[in-house]
Amino acid sequence: MTLNSQKPTYVVGHLNPDTDAICAAIGQAEYLRRAENVDAVPIRCGAVPSRVAWVLEQAGMETPALVTDVRTTAELICDKDHVSVGEDATFYSVYRAMQKSEVKSVPVVSASNEIRGILRFTDLMQLLMPDSLEGQQSVKTIHVSQQHIKETLKGRSVAADLSEDEEDLIMFVGASSKESVLESINAAKEEGLCDKQVVICGDREDIHLAAVTNSVRVLVVTGGYKVQDEVISEAKEKGVAIILSRFDTATTVQLVRCSRSVSNALGDEFLCVNADEAVSDMRKRLSAARQDLFPVVEKGTRKLVGVFRKSALVDPPSTTLVLVDHNEYAQAVRGVEEANVIEVIDHHRLGGDVMSREPIRFLNEPVVHPPLWLLGNLDI
Numbered sequence: 001m002t003l004n005s006q007k008p009t010y011v012v013g014h015l016n017p018d019t020d021a022i023c024a025a026i027g028q029a030e031y032l033r034r035a036e037n038v039d040a041v042p043i044r045c046g047a048v049p050s051r052v053a054w055v056l057e058q059a060g061m062e063t064p065a066l067v068t069d070v071r072t073t074a075e076l077i078c079d080k081d082h083v084s085v086g087e088d089a090t091f092y093s094v095y096r097a098m099q100k101s102e103v104k105s106v107p108v109v110s111a112s113n114e115i116r117g118i119l120r121f122t123d124l125m126q127l128l129m130p131d132s133l134e135g136q137q138s139v140k141t142i143h144v145s146q147q148h149i150k151e152t153l154k155g156r157s158v159a160a161d162l163s164e165d166e167e168d169l170i171m172f173v174g175a176s177s178k179e180s181v182l183e184s185i186n187a188a189k190e191e192g193l194c195d196k197q198v199v200i201c202g203d204r205e206d207i208h209l210a211a212v213t214n215s216v217r218v219l220v221v222t223g224g225y226k227v228q229d230e231v232i233s234e235a236k237e238k239g240v241a242i243i244l245s246r247f248d249t250a251t252t253v254q255l256v257r258c259s260r261s262v263s264n265a266l267g268d269e270f271l272c273v274n275a276d277e278a279v280s281d282m283r284k285r286l287s288a289a290r291q292d293l294f295p296v297v298e299k300g301t302r303k304l305v306g307v308f309r310k311s312a313l314v315d316p317p318s319t320t321l322v323l324v325d326h327n328e329y330a331q332a333v334r335g336v337e338e339a340n341v342i343e344v345i346d347h348h349r350l351g352g353d354v355m356s357r358e359p360i361r362f363l364n365e366p367v368v369h370p371p372l373w374l375l376g377n378l379d380i
């Protein structure tokens with residue numbers, strides 16, 4: 001059984017439970033539910049001996065669930081509704097998702113929801129900036145897929161099929177005179193860079209044709225303009241992709257940059273926490289980390305369960321416990337020291353372990369033995 005976020009009050013007997021430990025947990029939980037309107041659930045912290053199983057079977061009672069550790073876990077403190085994004089998502093879609101959810105970091109996951117990294121707003125911004133300002137080519141070069149360009153532009157493809165693979169593309173805006181544009185295309189051709197060029201321009205048919213004839217990689221036609229059939233058939237023949245954008249050239253250029261996938265901004269180093277890891281165990285490990293958001297993953301699969309901030313480690317919610325048939329921590333469920341014990345019902349010596357912030361019900365009475373004829377096989 002996994003402790004979930006809507007935790008009830010657990011009523012638990014001692015380790016190596018016997019009949020009175022199990023039956024007291026069942027009985028006291030039932031009493032608290034009925035008489036005191038407490039959301040009480042009986043649990044056990046060890047295997048059920050056959051004798052106890054027999055008693056429960058005779059009484060038609062269910063065996064309490066096994067909970068061997070009541071420490072607060074990562075799963076318990078994490079936010080399971082936090083927005084996450086796919087590694088294939090574009091800058092634009094992630095930026096919009098972060099704005100909408102008003103978050104500064106998001107977990108990035110694979111198609112099967114495995115954690116790939118944590119993306120901060122500042123990491124995201126790097127996607128808009130060229131890696132270097134040295135040389136025109138590096139400023140204009142972006143690592144992006146044709147399919148993503150189309151998606152971000154909410155555009156339409158009219159010639160060769162768009163590639164889904166990311167590649168280095170060099171943006172070129174066909175805004176100058178026809179002669180200047182052709183000169184640039186020819187220069188790119190001489191440098192062997194033509195098949196990396198994305199030519200972006202409006203309703204300039206001569207440029208469209210020149211770009212396609214020279215086998216640039218992609219032609220993006222802006223402003224909602226159409227391209228001539230001649231250009232389309234030439235593009236199909238040359239394998240040039242054409243994307244129609246309804247945005248003007250300046251906006252289109254900006255949105256092409258925003259088409260980069262966020263996987264390009266992900267670092268390798270980030271801390272991850274298993275869902276069943278106790279907060280008290282992870283606190284030291286995470287306190288020095290510069291990370292502000294920690295992904296919680298399913299142990300073994302690394303599937304994302306949720307995320308939490310460092311501040312969640314400060315005062316995590318504790319498990320509420322009622323101890324029956326014991327009061328010494330040495331005999332209690334793991335994590336009892338971190339739990340909030342609100343009641344003790346027992347018939348053993350006082351161990352002196354239980355501490356509480358407020359007064360609690362603490363019943364400790366010796367058992368008055370029943371007559372010998374009743375003892376039989378009873379376990380008390």
Ligand SMILES: [Mn+2]
Binds near residue numbers: 018019021380
């Ligand atoms: Mn007992």
